[in-house]
Amino acid sequence: MADLARELGVSMTTISRALSDHYSIGPAMKQKVLKLAKKYNYQPNRLASALRKGKSQLLGIVVPYIEGRFFPSVVHGIESAASKAGYNVIICQSNEDVAQERRNLDILLSAQVAGVLVSLSRTTRDFRHFEKLRSRGMPLVFFDRIVEGDNVNAVVLDDQEGGYVSTRHLIEQGCRRIAHIAGPQHLNIYKNRRQGYLDALREAGLPEDESLIVYTDMIQSQAIDAMRDLLASPIPPDGVFAAGDYGALGALQEVHRQGLRVPQDVAIAGFSNETFTVVTEPSITTIDQRCEEMGQAAVRLLLELIEADGRPFAPRQVALRPELLVRNSSVRNSSVRNSLVRHPEGERLVEAAAKASKLA
Amino acid sequence: MADLARELGVSMTTISRALSDHYSIGPAMKQKVLKLAKKYNYQPNRLASALRKGKSQLLGIVVPYIEGRFFPSVVHGIESAASKAGYNVIICQSNEDVAQERRNLDILLSAQVAGVLVSLSRTTRDFRHFEKLRSRGMPLVFFDRIVEGDNVNAVVLDDQEGGYVSTRHLIEQGCRRIAHIAGPQHLNIYKNRRQGYLDALREAGLPEDESLIVYTDMIQSQAIDAMRDLLASPIPPDGVFAAGDYGALGALQEVHRQGLRVPQDVAIAGFSNETFTVVTEPSITTIDQRCEEMGQAAVRLLLELIEADGRPFAPRQVALRPELLVRNSSVRNSSVRNSLVRHPEGERLVEAAAKASKLA
DNA sequence: TTACTTTACACAATCGATTGTGTCGATCAA
DNA sequence: TTGATCGACACAATCGATTGTGTAAAGTAA
Secondary structure (H helix, E strand, O other), X not given: OHHHHHHHOOOHHHHHHHHOOOOOOOHHHHHHHHHHHHHHOOOOOHHHHHHHHOOOOEEEEEEOOOOOOHHHXXXXXXXXXXXXXXXXXXXXXXXXXXXXXXXXXXXHHHOOOOEEEEOOOOOOOOOHHHHHHHHXXXXXXXXXXXXXXXXXXXXXXOHHHHHHHHHHHHHHOOOOOEEEEEOOOOOHHHHHHHHHHHHHHHHOOXXXXXXXXXXXXXXXXXXXXXXHHHHHOOOOOOEEEEOOHHHHHHHHHHHHHOOOOOOOOOEEEOOOOOHHHHOOOXXXXXXXXXXXXXXXXXXXXXXXXXXXXXXXXXXXXXXXXXXXXXXXXOOOOHHHHOOHHHOHHHHHHHXXXXXXXXXX | OHHHHHHHOOOHHHHHHHHOXXXXXXXXXXXXXXXXXXXXXXXXXXXXXXXXXXXXXXXXXXXXXXXXXXHHHHHHHHHHHHHHOOOEEEEEEOOOOHHHHHHHHHHHHHOOOOEEEEXXXXXXXXXXXXXXXXXXXXXXXXXXXXXXXXXOOEEEEOHHHHHHHHHHHHHHOOOOOEEEEEOOOOOHHHHHHHHHHHHHHHHOOOOOOHHHEEXXXXXXXXXXXXXXXXHHOOOOOOEEEEOOHHHHHHHHHHHHHOOOOOOOOOEEEOOOOOHHHHOXXXXXXXXXOOHHHHHHHHHHHXXXXXXXXXXXXOOOEEEEOOEEEOOOOOOOOHHHHOOHHHOXXXXXXXXXXXXXXXXX
């Protein structure tokens, strides 16, 4: 900047203001400064700017980890949206550890980020470290794994709605005895998915039978065991709604192992739209979690908060509508079923995934 | 800091030096400063520090995107390793666009990152923007998709070795006519995998038959077509090495569609260890790309560069050994084959993936 | 012409931490 | 006793950009 000022014989003030389009700089001077800046390929030092202004163009993200399908996709959405708004993102992993989560927040604070996006670690039961952010006026938005309550800003998937539409879909396909492979109920997402399942049963006038609900940690092996038990019962289920795709996968495998057919004997629906759900035989009906939309929505909300700049802002909770992806594991209408993996939705997903990992 | 100085009746110099363990500060004073810093929960302003020192504790990452299995895992490895060394990472996506890649580098420069990790966009053919980094003395390490040559620092998977061990494995399983579903040859990774395939054939004294190599964009649909053509030839192959898992998946589906058995009639091996490879029936033999190790190795190299601090540093290329994961799509030994998805390696992977996406 | 705005830019302080140089008292060898 | 050395800390400049305030010159109204 000093170089530019010298060359034009003006002060650095003028340069700075010309570059930021300040009203007190004449159009002629602005042109000259801009041109010279291009010529020298001037890159402002963001640190200096942030230091002086007290606000950087960085958003902090704290996620439990960056693996699997969900979080990378959300981060992808966040980065894209942030980038469009002129922000960059700095990523921290809590590794499901509260202490690490706390450290990450401190780091982000001292990096002077403009705002923070958080998805809670599994071990977070105490939320005081977020109060610290609040007291310093740091904009904060939770996503997916949130602090419950209506005094926080948060973006989540409507898990209850997801459980509801999945179950209703199974009912529409003729299932009358639908089991539920549930996840850990202390997590809001699994609790809500179960509730949606119950809602659909009630709406259809089907009995709520606790013996049809099996609680698991939503891993394949436990789902296999769960399915074995369910099939061994006096009146086995004719449909299964699993609160996660690994649960659906395990169920599918056990049903096959016992020589039964999916979906004719047992229809199956999962949750999360894991990549593998379009690859199994049959492909698995599931719920898309709108990962990218979640990231984008979270950024939008955060940017609003940042722009509010400390002024009173009514906290908002955004719930995204889940999308039911109907695939072959649940469709008992033969004309659709026979399309197998060629199902449009499945195809689209496979292509997208292929594109994504093509050059890796 | 000013507060601490005032409270202790010393200068900010003393505080700063006590905190950074400078030799000219007495041990008694250091203790006092440290204690007071704890008490007030003092967080240094990293911006100010970075501005003054000209070096931040940030590493920049430029990847084509954050999706699929590969890049998120590498980023995971990078973040973990960086975090351990006291660095944070700022992530940029090029979206496979050179222009965006260039912009990202500028942004990282102006953010005063300590170093940059890059995996090239697919459209990058001109490397001048990296010269700019070099001229400013910015430490730079490529990973996976690299600028070829021995004057760059880079970490890659040894793709040729991967192609070699896969193919040799198929040969060991009794395959004598092994086809290759290849990827775009302008990409070093696919070129090298093909070369490894040829190496193994030559070593085993098997003929190199161009009619057995089909070039695709490594997407499922093209692999299906490729496999159909291969099976329609006068002497169909008894083994297939696909340079990517989506290729292997397509091949598997087509073989099944024609009523042939895998691996008895056609053994199949893929590449990349996509999540779905343990879920298909049979599970697919593939190559693990050591994603996390790649990230860690890249960070190690970058930190060395940063510590060299401009002093001459002999550029280094690190090639990671690929790991062959033998699964049921290629094993013609029945005792192993019958273990199906219960194969130890497969199980481990599924569990890991389940854990990773469990709460998403 | 006087008084008052506007326009267009410069001065200098500031953000928070770092660091080369200076200083003062104490210790030490000769 | 004297000059030298060393330990422990303060002063003040510095990183690069931003911004409240000040002020000439030019324009405008009466």
